[in-house]
Amino acid sequence: xxxxxxxxxxxxxxxxxxxxxxxxxxxxxxxxxxxxxxxxxxxxxxxxxxxxxxxxxxxxxxxxxxxxxxxxxxxxxxxxxxxxxxxxxxxxxxxxxxxxxx
Numbered sequence: 001x002x003x004x005x006x007x008x009x010x011x012x013x014x015x016x017x018x019x020x021x022x023x024x025x026x027x028x029x030x031x032x033x034x035x036x037x038x039x040x041x042x043x044x045x046x047x048x049x050x051x052x053x054x055x056x057x058x059x060x061x062x063x064x065x066x067x068x069x070x071x072x073x074x075x076x077x078x079x080x081x082x083x084x085x086x087x088x089x090x091x092x093x094x095x096x097x098x099x100x101x102x
Contacts, residue, residue, distance in 0.1 A: 001047060002067050006074070008089055009096040010059040010081070021084050026052070029077060058092060
């Protein structure tokens, strides 16, 4: 298993309506486990884990998964979040800019 720690270009200052949409997306993602200590979590057994948190650097995911499983999961998340939010969601270090709200 590999360990991943990435940030996505979903800014912490997004309005509550954005976080409400994302919460629905969290629950639709494969292997949803619920909120644990107020953070969304997937898997949570067999040593596998994905956990999200809202940070100044963006929406952060920590994962401990086999690489193929992680790549599939995060690709699904980015694609669905892009459609849901109306802008391309990706990692800022890969050139994806933050969307700022008025």
